[in-house]
Amino acid sequence: MENISKEAIVKRGEAVLMNTYKRDEKLLVSGKQAWVTADDGKDYLDFVSGIATNVLGHADEGLVEAITQQAKQLIHTSNLYWTLPGIELAEALVEVSGLAKVFFANSGTEANEGAIKLARKWGLEAKGESAVEIITMQQSFHGRTIASLTATGQKEMHHGFGPVVPGFNYVPFNDAQALKHALTSNTCAILLEVIQGEGGINLMSDAFIETVNQIQKEANVLILIDEIQTGMGRTGSMFAFQQTSLQPDIITLAKGLGGGVPIGAVLATEATARHFGLSAHGSTFGGNPLATAAGLYIVKAIKERDLLANVQQQSRYLVEKLTSLQQSFPVIKEIRGKGLLIGIELDVPVTEVIRLAYEQGLLVTSSKHNVLRILPPLTVTKREMDYFLTIFKSVLEKLSEKARQF
Known part of the structure; x- marks a missing residue:
């Protein structure tokens, strides 16, 4: 960073990186626990956490050590060979989830792609070759690769990427009657988020959960739960479904699973997983020793640190x-x-709240419907919560004063 201006670095980035993210001129250079430091030396309280990913915050000493030690031994071998970290992480995930089998990927969208493939394979083999349709929810978010994007129930996100993948039906979130009416003999699965993260922090209702349970018992369809944002302790249990009566056939994980190291996972029951036989699915990097060593440390840390x-x-x-x-x-x-995973729906522009918060040393992000999304690390302290609340109150006061001037 010495003798190189932020402006020069931003120009270099703009010259070679595709323009898919609005970064403005924010340049972060280091972090520790719930804090990050910018190029000018200013510290920021990070309540974005890599979008619900850095569950232990930044530069956690134990995670750094686990990654370092594994990197000295084996980083990657491919899945042509057994490695111990992958087996140990799979064992740990089976133990904490109650599911039976694991497939490792590199990201959330890849995990959802794997889950979609597994559900369709199950449908074809268990119900017949036409049973490949999946019902998803409006305002859902399941990723940006083409099948997971199609599964995402936000039509505006599909624009410009057609034709989308056939075989997906969308119903309003928490509309039990619409869900029942959408079922056909060709339905193989229902894909859900217990809390819609990108869709506005929308919680699944008890009545809707009862309907999903009834359908699972009576209609012979799989229940897929996307735990990519809600998993790994984010909602106060290891997985969000564990605070409900839902009994998923498949769940998908990513984000917090690696604490910042890219990793995703598909977990399934024994009866479901057996439909993925030899060569049915694969991933060159998925489950490599480096990523799974990080994941194993995360699972242990969540439990051991309470x-x-x-x-x-x-x-x-x-x-x-x-x-x-x-x-x-x-x-x-x-x-x-x-x-x-807290959403604050506002009657003022959320983009302005984010901007003013940044000026005062706080990083926050948004969700749909003008919702401010609060995602601190799981290690957050009361003192850090108070710091957030002080800045948030100051931002609201500024906006209120501005509104009174007009």
Whole structure:
């Protein structure tokens, strides 16, 4: 960084990187726990966490050590050979999920692609060659590769990428009657998020859960749960479905699973997984020793540090304080979410809130429907929560004052 201006670095990036992200001129150079440091030396409280990925924050010493030691031994071999870290992580995930088998990928979208393939393979072999249709929810988000993008129930995201993959039907989230009406003999699976993260932090209702359970028992379809954003302790349990009566046939993981190291996973019941036989699916990098060593450390850290209890405690504190703020600032329309996946629906532009927060040393991001999305690391402290609340209140005061001037 010495003798190189931020402007020069940004220009270099603009010259060679595709223009798919709005980064402005934010340049981060280092991080520690819940904090990151920019090129000018200014520290920021990071309540984005790599979009729900850095569950232990930045530069966690144990995670760094696990990655370092594994890199000294084996980084990659391909899945033509057994390696111990992959087996140990699969064992750990089976233990904490109650599912039976694991397939490792490199990302959330790849995990969902694998789940879609497995569901269609099951449908063909268990119900017949036409049973390949999957029902997904409107406002859902399942990734950006072509099948997972098609599964995403946001038509505006499909624009420009057609033809999309056939065989997907969409119903309104939490509409039990619409879900029942969408079922046909060709339905092989229902793909769900317990909490729609990108769609606006929308929680699945108890009535809808009851309907899904009934369909699973009576209609001979698989239940696929996308836990990519909600998994690995984010909602206060290891997986969000564990706070419901849902019993998924398949779940997908990524984001927090590697603590920042790219890894995804498909977990399935024994009866479902057996439909993936030899050569049915594959991944060159999926489950390599480096990524799985990181994942294994994450699972152990969540349990050994009792981070689920911290998530629950900090969540209660945050929601209580936000609810109190809402009394003074009616621009807060609704507070929703679970654990450390909290959405604040606002009556002021969320982009302006994000900008003003950044100016005061806070990183936050958004979701659909003008929702501010709060995603601190699972290790967040009360002091850091108070720092967030102080800045958020200051931002709301500035916006309120600005509104009074017009």
